[in-house]
Amino acid sequence: MNKVLNTAFFWRLSLLAVLAIVIINCTSEKYKESTDETLNITGYLENNTEQYSMFLEILETTNYSTFMNTYGTYTLFLPTNQAVQNYLNEEGFSSISDIPIEDLEDLAKLHVLEERIETTSFNDGKISTPSMQGQYLITGAVNIDGSSNITVNKDARITTSNIEVGNGIIHVIDKVLKVANKTLAKMIDNNESLSIFATALKETGWYEVLDKPLTYDNDSIPSYLTVIAQSDEVFSQNGINSYTELEDTYSHLNNPTNPKDSLNLFVAYRIIPGLNYLADLVGTSTVLTKAPLEVIGIKLKRDSIVLNEETFNGVFEEGVAIKRDASDITASNGAIHFVDDNFFIKKRFPSPVYFDPADQPEFRQLSAVFRKPGNYASLNSSELSEINYEGSYDLTYASPPIGDRTGRGWHGDVLELVRFRTGVTNNLEFTTPVIIKGQYKVWVSYRASDRQPRVKAFFNGQELPRIANFSEYGNTELPERVLESQGYKRHIYPYDNAFYSRLMGIINVETTGRHKFMLQSTEYAGYNTWLDVIEFRPVDMDQLYPKFESGGDGLIYESDIN
Known part of the structure; x- marks a missing residue:
């Protein structure tokens, strides 16, 4: 009898379980349609109209409120209603609608950067990323009534900073930023x-x-x-x-x-x-x-x-x-x-130029990448104003993660070429920094690796006498002065033998200014190439010191090592 009851109970329990599964499977699932409910910039302004309705009106009038409510990474310097009203009074406008639409568009764009920048990244001076209007903003620190304040363009004070929104960050300011429209x-x-x-x-x-x-x-x-x-x-x-x-x-x-x-x-x-x-x-x-x-x-x-x-x-x-x-x-x-005093034209003498080929204006503008370990960016020849080369491959700015061997060069970055070789990427021509007229020894420093090319160098179209073999690793046994006499040197400190420097020849710079320097691959090599530093040292200068700080920005003098 107990066995029969137990069996019946088992079947009833099994039937209930099956019904539960059916009910669960027949119930429509509710998925969260958004992974982030944080308001975007426009939404934040709409939720805080008592403070920011006037700047919201500027965005709506210029039709910028739509893109400021979409996905992106922005920094907004947000004037309060009082700041906007003060601006209208100063400029003689009775309302926002009185401002010509072109001027209003410039005004709106001046307050927006297409990159997220917190106050901890501010320096005393230019923010590295320009505003959407094209002009740069200037930040600084001032002391007002015993407390430190951050200013923007020397006039507007940040009253609330680093407000997180879905598509960036907001800094509230107490004055409207004005577009510089005078020459x-x-x-x-x-x-x-x-x-x-x-x-x-x-x-x-x-x-x-x-x-x-x-x-x-x-x-x-x-x-x-x-x-x-x-x-x-x-x-x-x-x-x-x-x-x-x-x-x-x-x-x-x-x-x-x-x-x-x-x-x-x-x-x-x-x-x-x-x-x-x-x-x-x-x-x-x-x-x-x-x-x-x-x-x-x-x-x-x-x-x-x-x-x-x-x-x-x-x-x-x-x-x-x-x-x-x-x-x-x-x-x-x-x-x-x-300036705080008068100054005069001086007769200049040859002075060293330490050219980092990765330090290009377009890479430098990428403030989230430039000299930030673990970051990379690639641009092609049409996007680089001071480099020309043959081929369709991009050039890569590489700032490898800390500990990566390729990041042990000067500044911790290199210019990376994919297949620097004949028929692919070749005749890499740089515009140099200003070089004062005089005689210089030219050194090309690289990160060595197998299957890299032999390379010629040209200064203003004139071929230099020596060839650099980029697959040649540094000699760690010979004394430095002996190496120098053979046209080599260990240019970074502390030293890593993957980094090596080759003397390409002596040049005569006839006019002070910027010049053309070209590297030409002579063979069909098959691996990545990494350029570290190109040095122009006066012929009567010590060619070994200062060295370059491995992974850092400093110069290392012989007395520092001793």
């Missing part, structure tokens, strides 16, 4: 403290040059210029209290419009080709000027950027400091900096 010439002319300098621009003819709108050449290179201005106070410190006194002091031909006149050269020496914010200047040792064949030396000295400070023949020449707080002023066609 360099007009900004200088409108500055009362620059009256002598402005008159000098007009009398020498450089005012017209600085007043031209931004243009682009056939290679899409913009016509930006950078001006190092001197205030009336600086001139007064040097005994010059009017333009007439300036002309009497410098115009040796009594014709300031003559390019050979000393006053014309005085002004031209303060005009630098290209858009150079302070963050750009500290990344180079010299910059070319509009004074023919003349350069300005740049040195970072503690917290100061100093111009033309050098020691020649054991004599120290004190430099002139850039006034950092007053500098980094954006114009529609360039940037303006100020």
Whole structure:
């Protein structure tokens, strides 16, 4: 009897289980349609209209609210309603609809960057990624009422930072950022403290040059210029209290419009080709000027950027400091900096140039990649303004992860070529940094590996006498000076024998400026090639020291090692 009951109970239980499975399978499943319910930028503004409705209106009027509500990675500098209202009052508008639509579009885009940038990534100066409008934003730290504040474009203060949204990050600011719509010439002319300098621009003819709108050449290179201005106070410190006194002091031909006149050269020496914010200047040792064949030396000295400070023949020449707080002023066609003293054209002597071929303007703009270990980016020849080559393969900026052997070169990065060989990628031509006229030894440093090519080098079309074998590993046994006599050296410290440097020959740089340097593969090699540093060292300079910090940015002197 118990057995019969147990059997019946078992079957009833089994039937219930089957019914449960059927019911479960017949019930429609509810899937979460979104993996992230965080509001995007537009949604965040719509949820906080009491604070940000006016900037939301700007986005809606320009039809930018749609893309600011879609997938992406943005940084928004968000003005409050009060900030927007103050802007309208200052500009004489009664409402947002009164602003011309083109101006409103520029205004909106100036507040947006197409990259997520937290305040921890801000430096004292230019943000590395330009705004969608095209102009760069400048950040800095100021002390207000005993507390530290971050400013944007020297005027707007960040009141709330690093607000996370679904498609980026928001920093709230207390003033609207204004588009720089005046040329360099007009900004200088409108500055009362620059009256002598402005008159000098007009009398020498450089005012017209600085007043031209931004243009682009056939290679899409913009016509930006950078001006190092001197205030009336600086001139007064040097005994010059009017333009007439300036002309009497410098115009040796009594014709300031003559390019050979000393006053014309005085002004031209303060005009630098290209858009150079302070963050750009500290990344180079010299910059070319509009004074023919003349350069300005740049040195970072503690917290100061100093111009033309050098020691020649054991004599120290004190430099002139850039006034950092007053500098980094954006114009529609360039940037303006100020100096704290007068400075002069100096006869320059050959000085070393350490060229990192991976340091290209287009790679440098990728701030999330450039010199960030573990990141890579590839661009083709049409996307690189200062490299030309044959073939269709992309060139790769490689900043390998910490510990990766390829990242042990200088700066921890290399320029990577896939199959640097005849018929694939070849005749890799670089535009060099500024090289001062003189004689130099040229060294090419690489990361060695099997099946890499033998390579020739050309400077301004002239072939150098030696060939580098990129599959040749470093010699760790011979003394350094013996290696040098054979045309080799161990260029990084601490040393890794995968990195090696080959002397390609001696060049005579006849004019100060930027030049063309080409590497040509001579054979059909089959593996990746990694370039580390290309050195131009004056012939009378020590060719071994300084070395380059392995994986870092520093220079290592012999005394550091000893």
